[in-house]
Amino acid sequence: MARILIVEDEPSIQELIGVTLTRTGHDPLRANDAESALKLMQAELPDLVLLDWMLPGQSGVDLARRLRADDRTRSVPIIMLTARGDEQSKVTGLETGADDYVTKPFSPRELAARIKAVLRRQKPQATEDPVEIEGLRLDPATHRVTANGQAVVLGPTEFRLLHFFMTHAERVHSRAQLLDSVWGDHVFVEERTVDVHIRRLRGALEASGHDALIQTVRGSGYRLSAQKE
Amino acid sequence: MARILIVEDEPSIQELIGVTLTRTGHDPLRANDAESALKLMQAELPDLVLLDWMLPGQSGVDLARRLRADDRTRSVPIIMLTARGDEQSKVTGLETGADDYVTKPFSPRELAARIKAVLRRQKPQATEDPVEIEGLRLDPATHRVTANGQAVVLGPTEFRLLHFFMTHAERVHSRAQLLDSVWGDHVFVEERTVDVHIRRLRGALEASGHDALIQTVRGSGYRLSAQKE
DNA sequence: GCATGCCGTCACCAAACCGTCACCTTGCTG
DNA sequence: CAGCAAGGTGACGGTTTGGTGACGGCATGC
Known part of the structure; x- marks a missing residue:
């Protein structure tokens, strides 16, 4: 087709x-x-x-x-x-x-x-264009995320994780989906590993002034959301 | 399995x-x-x-x-x-x-x-489309139910319960039917458990301004209905 | 070789959620 | 209006789920 x-x-x-x-x-x-x-x-x-x-x-x-x-x-x-x-x-x-x-x-x-x-x-197209959310900016060259002038260096995995969240914002992603999209196919790691990286990423974002950007949806997964609830 | x-x-x-x-x-x-x-x-x-x-x-x-x-x-x-x-x-x-x-x-x-x-x-993601009814909007992708701009957070079971009601609105469902459809046919729980979840769901909806959406049909079960009677 | 940084896993803790019960309220019937 | 049945509701343990700190392994760079 x-x-x-x-x-x-x-x-x-x-x-x-x-x-x-x-x-x-x-x-x-x-x-x-x-x-x-x-x-x-x-x-x-x-x-x-x-x-x-x-x-x-x-x-x-x-x-x-x-x-x-x-x-x-x-x-x-x-x-x-x-x-x-x-x-x-x-x-x-x-x-x-x-x-x-x-x-x-x-x-x-x-x-x-x-x-x-x-x-x-x-089909829905509409958004998901560049990476620009909430004053956050990702720099793939240096693995850095800058927010309000505050720059934080992320590890490769956290960087890709954040990138994925920013290009698929507001939606809830299960650990399985995240493993698939961020870690890649053929890798085998425990699902709980996602939790740990979420925590590390949260820590990094917090250090740059952004708080509660990544929310937990109990039983379903995680979501990056602009508005806190 | x-x-x-x-x-x-x-x-x-x-x-x-x-x-x-x-x-x-x-x-x-x-x-x-x-x-x-x-x-x-x-x-x-x-x-x-x-x-x-x-x-x-x-x-x-x-x-x-x-x-x-x-x-x-x-x-x-x-x-x-x-x-x-x-x-x-x-x-x-x-x-x-x-x-x-x-x-x-x-x-x-x-x-x-x-x-x-x-x-x-x-089995890929069930890519459920959002359901909308009577100012209520339930979106599986974000796992949120929004009402008049007000977002409400539901527990997993309440979420499934509301989803079932919204996709089967205006009809009366017995507790047995609800247990079957929402909990699953192989689960053994008391029928009265449904009551409790109905109550919790009602509380959540009420907090978002919607009142009396879920009606009790004495002797038969529950129904989600747009018009209050 | 040694230090460093990142990663995946684990053990333990806290919070959320769930099913059940006891007790109360409501509504129907005679 | 008494009595009973059905539903509402608040509370309580048990279980599940997520948060978090720590640890060892591996790769990289010096």
């Missing part, structure tokens, strides 16, 4: 993705590098872009930036394919404005699920 | 997995090779398959491919057990359609965690 552009230089992976997409009722377009991807998009905008982190010539990150900088392509959601375990790239990737990440090696089912989720999330 | 099929020719490992599964509240089925596994699945589909990479006769990889090629078994998630940790076999494993892999030797804890993760991903 949906037109999905695959930008991936490795033929076998491109093929695997293509088959998966077709089987789940999508319409795959293929490109091997950034240039041909751009050319394809000139003709008609796809509904979603699957973008490999590493590409020959221009990297996937650069391409993502270009897509985000162009008014015409800004609204097209992007899912990044990245090798796993690279903390730095995960954080850098946040700058590019990708909507989701899938770490290689990935399962076709996992990929399909995330595509579905991103496409569904498109 | 979940029926999990173990396909593993080594008895000691099969036993270890079986114990682990039972301990984590699952229901293990066992098969020693691909053929008996297929036969077992003919009878009833399991919720998940734990598949050894190496099997006598037909390898686990082949079995995975066969399961993925068959419409009937395609939806069953697969976790691969592989002896070697090398990246290549992991990639291959996922290409065959496995949802995750665990490398031997594995810790029972890791296995349990991955099973949980895969099963969790199977």
Whole structure:
């Protein structure tokens, strides 16, 4: 149903993705590098872009930036394919404005699920643009969050956690969802680990003057909310 | 809880997995090779398959491919057990359609965690839409009920109870029906417990300005109604 | 090698929530 | 209007859930 552009230089992976997409009722377009991807998009905008982190010539990150900088392509959601375990790239990737990440090696089912989720999330659109809430500002380059001139340094995990909250504010997220979105697929940690990071993040935010930004919804999870209740 | 099929020719490992599964509240089925596994699945589909990479006769990889090629078994998630940790076999494993892999030797804890993760991903979030009625707005995404701009915090049970009332408004529900729908059919609690929760819910709604929304029908049960009578 | 920082896990504590009961109020029936 | 049945309500332990401090492991940098 949906037109999905695959930008991936490795033929076998491109093929695997293509088959998966077709089987789940999508319409795959293929490109091997950034240039041909751009050319394809000139003709008609796809509904979603699957973008490999590493590409020959221009990297996937650069391409993502270009897509985000162009008014015409800004609204097209992007899912990044990245090798796993690279903390730095995960954080850098946040700058590019990708909507989701899938770490290689990935399962076709996992990929399909995330595509579905991103496409569904498109409809309400409206917000979830840049990261700008409550005077909070995230700086991916330095892992810092500045608030009221007060800057606090966060650990990588807390940084990604806060970033996720800021791009999905007001909604309640279960520990499972947070593990999925912030820690990533294929990682196995206890759900209670989320609690601890929430606590550390709260501590950091508090130190920067913001209080009670992250609320607990008993039995359901956590939420970042602008208004205290 | 979940029926999990173990396909593993080594008895000691099969036993270890079986114990682990039972301990984590699952229901293990066992098969020693691909053929008996297929036969077992003919009878009833399991919720998940734990598949050894190496099997006598037909390898686990082949079995995975066969399961993925068959419409009937395609939806069953697969976790691969592989002896070697090398990246290549992991990639291959996922290409065959496995949802995750665990490398031997594995810790029972890791296995349990991955099973949980895969099963969790199977049923995605129930993406419930907000329900709105008579100035009341109940939004599962934020887990909030707002009335006239006033947000009220509810406990989990009260939340489910109100949700049920709002999606089944204007009808009278007996305590038995409410226990069935809100608490679940396998829970054993006194019917009078419903009364108490009704009271708590009424209190919360009253605090938000809404009064007499939930009416008592003597001898029959309760009803949520827009117009007061 | 040693120090540092981050992370995941655990043990323990506090608070929230829940089911039940006892007792009171309401409403129906004769 | 007496008597009874059904529902309302406040209180109380028990259980579950989340908060928090501490600890060991691992990686990184010196």
